[in-house]
Amino acid sequence: MKNNVLTALFAAIIGSLITLAAYYFILKDQVKTVRVESAASPAYNASYFSTAKEAAEAPFDFTFAAEKVTPSVVHITSTQQATARSEQYQQIPEFFREFFGDRFQGAPEQGPRVGVGSGVIISTDGYIVTNNHVVANADELDVVLTDNRRYRANVVGTDPTTDLALLKIDEEDLPYLSLANSDDLKVGQWVMAAGNPFGYLNSTVTSGIISALGRNINILQDQYAIESFIQTDAAVNPGNSGGALVNINGDLIGINTAIASPTGAYTGYAFAVPSNIVKKVVEDLKDYGTVQRGFLGVMIREVDATVAEENNLDFTRGVLVDSVIADGSAIAAGIEEGDVIIKVDERTVNTTSDLLSYIGRKRPGDQVDVTIIRDGKENSFNMTLKARDGSTELAARERSTAFEELGAEFQNLTKEEAQELNLSGGVKVTRTYPGKLRQQGVRPGFIITGIANKPVRSIEDLSEVVEGEKGGVLIEGVYPDAPGEVQYYGIGL
Numbered sequence: 001m002k003n004n005v006l007t008a009l010f011a012a013i014i015g016s017l018i019t020l021a022a023y024y025f026i027l028k029d030q031v032k033t034v035r036v037e038s039a040a041s042p043a044y045n046a047s048y049f050s051t052a053k054e055a056a057e058a059p060f061d062f063t064f065a066a067e068k069v070t071p072s073v074v075h076i077t078s079t080q081q082a083t084a085r086s087e088q089y090q091q092i093p094e095f096f097r098e099f100f101g102d103r104f105q106g107a108p109e110q111g112p113r114v115g116v117g118s119g120v121i122i123s124t125d126g127y128i129v130t131n132n133h134v135v136a137n138a139d140e141l142d143v144v145l146t147d148n149r150r151y152r153a154n155v156v157g158t159d160p161t162t163d164l165a166l167l168k169i170d171e172e173d174l175p176y177l178s179l180a181n182s183d184d185l186k187v188g189q190w191v192m193a194a195g196n197p198f199g200y201l202n203s204t205v206t207s208g209i210i211s212a213l214g215r216n217i218n219i220l221q222d223q224y225a226i227e228s229f230i231q232t233d234a235a236v237n238p239g240n241s242g243g244a245l246v247n248i249n250g251d252l253i254g255i256n257t258a259i260a261s262p263t264g265a266y267t268g269y270a271f272a273v274p275s276n277i278v279k280k281v282v283e284d285l286k287d288y289g290t291v292q293r294g295f296l297g298v299m300i301r302e303v304d305a306t307v308a309e310e311n312n313l314d315f316t317r318g319v320l321v322d323s324v325i326a327d328g329s330a331i332a333a334g335i336e337e338g339d340v341i342i343k344v345d346e347r348t349v350n351t352t353s354d355l356l357s358y359i360g361r362k363r364p365g366d367q368v369d370v371t372i373i374r375d376g377k378e379n380s381f382n383m384t385l386k387a388r389d390g391s392t393e394l395a396a397r398e399r400s401t402a403f404e405e406l407g408a409e410f411q412n413l414t415k416e417e418a419q420e421l422n423l424s425g426g427v428k429v430t431r432t433y434p435g436k437l438r439q440q441g442v443r444p445g446f447i448i449t450g451i452a453n454k455p456v457r458s459i460e461d462l463s464e465v466v467e468g469e470k471g472g473v474l475i476e477g478v479y480p481d482a483p484g485e486v487q488y489y490g491i492g493l
Contacts, residue, residue, distance in 0.1 A: 062192050062207050068250035070203045071146050071175040072121045073243055075196040076130055076153070076167075078138035080113040081439060112139075118195040118243035119143065119167065120252060121176040122282065126151075126169040129282055130242030131257055132158045135165045138434045143169050146196065146203050155407070155433035157285035161222045161293075162277055162360070163257055166285040177244060180251035182230070182274035185210055190248050191232055193256055193270065195240030208234030208270075214353040215271060219258055224293070224388075228357030229271035230254045236270035245272040254278070280361040290409070292394050294362040294385025296335075296370075297328015302352045303340060311338065317350050318342040318373065327390045333383040335372065342378075343371035359385070365392040406466065406491075407435015412458050413447060421483040423449060425457030436491040437475075446487070448477040469493050 117134030121127070128143065135141055141153040151169040158165040189210045196203055212231040220227055230245065236256045245254035254272030261267045284291045299322040301307055308316050318340040324331040341349050345368050349355045362368065364387040371380045386392055409431040418425055426447040432438040448456050451465045452473040475489045 062205065062248070065192050065246055065248055065250035066194070066205045069177060069192070069194045069244055069246050070196075070205065072177045073146070073194045073196045073203065074119045074121060074128060075144040075202070076117045076119045076128075076134055076242065077142045077144070078115045078117070078135055078434075079140040079142070080115075080137050081139045116197060116239050117241045118197065118239065118256075120242070120244045120255065121174050122179070122252070123176050124172065124174050126171045126174055127156070127282070127286070128153065128167040128169065129255060129278060130165050130167060131255065132160050132163045132165045134242045135167070135434070136160075137438075139439050141167065141434050143167070144196075145174075155435075157289055157291075158431070158433070159281045159285070159291045161220065161224045161291070162226050162273055162281055163220055164255065164273060164278060164281045166282055177246070177250070177252040179275040179279050180247055180249075180253045182253050182276045185213060185230065185253060185274075187212060191230075191234055191253065192246050192248070192250075193232070193234040193236050193240065193243060193272075194246065195236070195243035195256065197237075197239030204240065206235040208232050211269070214351060214357065216351070216353045217258065217260065217271060224295075226277065226356050226360040228274060228277065228353040228360075229257065230274055232270050232272065233268050234270060235266045237266050238264065252278075274357070276361060277357060284363075288394065292363040293387070294359060294364045294366050295329060295388055296355075296359055296383070297325040297330040297332075297386060298335065299323045299325070300341075300352055300355065313340065314376075315373075319349055319352055319355050321372075327386075329383050329386045330370075332386075333370070333381040335370065335381060335383070336374065339372040339374050341370060341372050345369050364394060406437050407433040408437050408442070409433075410448075410459050410462060417480075421447070421478065421480060423447070423478075423483075425449075425455075426477065427456055427459055427462045436493075437489070440489045440491055442475075442489055443479070445481075446477055446479055448475060450476045466493065 119128040119130035122129050143151045143153045153167040153169050156166040156168050187210050192207045194205045211233050215229040215231045216227040236259055243256045244252055245256050247253050253275050256272045258271045259266055260269035301320045301322050303318045303320050321339045323337050362385050366385050368383050370383050408429050411428045411430045413426040426449045429446045450456055452469050454465050456462050472492050
């Protein structure tokens with residue numbers, strides 16, 4: 001009996017080995033080996049937390065923040081209607097072609113170019129903040145909420161210097177995120193990133209810590225760029241641009257903007273615009289339609305060992321004033337070339353990011369106290385910040401419902417510009433957004449001189465004509481590099 005049992009056991013073992021061998025040799029090319037690591041959940045869950053304070057006391061659990069944040073993070077689709085045509089030909093609506101002949105016949109349209117990104121609802125009435133690079137060059141913008149409601153979005157304004165944009169959808173009672181004070185952030189603090197790439201990874205959250213603050217990675221191609229990024233190791237991938245970086249309480253501390261990667265995929269370094277910069281830009285775009293920025297009026301360099309040696313400095317901190325700009329804020333206050341700025345309004349300045357991020361939150365006319373080191377001694381100066389043009393007044397941008405439909409910013413042509421171009425006046429397109437002008441190929445720099453056979457000499461003329469016209473109208477004007485070639489664009493109002 002015992003021998004029979006052993007024989008049966010031995011036979012079973014041999015059979016199992018034969019089966020495994022057959023599986024390996026026959027199916028090995030049809031399956032993938034997946035290594036599974038232990039990923040046990042903590043011994044608590046979201047139902048245990050009734051307040052954000054309780055959630056903060058459990059630093060490895062993000063369920064409270066995730067439930068709060070994901071409904072406020074939206075998917076954004078930007079569509080650009082690409083057209084293959086020569087620059088000298090412009091496409092206009094069909095009903096104008098019979099009047100203007102072949103000079104308006106370009107090559108046939110190609111398919112639209114579509115990009116995706118994320119955005120964050122910041123108010124119950126539909127204001128959404130995202131990255132400028134998510135919406136740049138778009139002809140149409142669509143927003144999809146986590147419950148799949150879809151809206152056409154309007155651009156309130158953009159700021160390339162911080163890579164931020166403010167959108168608006170027509171809806172009420174929306175979930176939104178409050179902005180926290182990013183000045184309170186600490187390296188090593190737990191954070192969560194939330195994005196909404198939609199098509200394949202709807203409402204994605206990842207977690208990590210703050211790796212560094214005040215990072216300048218030189219990615220914004222603008223002379224007046226402000227880079228003072230929050231660096232985090234929370235995974236951020238393409239499609240998550242414009243999404244939320246939040247603290248453990250689910251409060252917005254930054255807008256995810258960039259990753260450092262040789263491949264285009266996440267490799268451990270992600271960067272977000274701090275919420276205090278976001279707050280300033282959003283307030284300006286809502287209140288003025290454009291960002292109001294005060295400038296120190298200096299050219300600067302960060303003090304490192306090389307700069308210290310070149311300038312005979314016995315310290316390696318602060319920001320060196322390389323030169324002062326004529327009629328700027330600094331020279332008026334008494335700042336000189338060679339001074340080292342070490343403090344602004346009792347805030348220590350160790351890097352150029354420290355200085356630019358703080359001054360970038362100020363408007364023309366604001367006053368700041370600047371502490372410098374000159375010849376080994378500290379001096380303080382009170383400075384009134386000026387705008388880029390040297391004034392201390394806030395810039396007003398003319399806006400109307402009709403202008404939003406056109407999708408552009410405008411500026412009156414100066415007398416000098418008009419004389420140089422031999423024009424009696426006009427309105428310059430300084431920036432385009434998703435709207436009718438961009439759809440028809442109007443580029444920034446175009447000078448509008450007439451609409452619907454009515455002369456346009458100022459923004460007031462433009463507003464009066466546009467708001468009074470309905471249906472198809474013809475816009476005429478010139479580009480500064482070709483003032484003798486009148487261009488025509490047809491749009492419907």
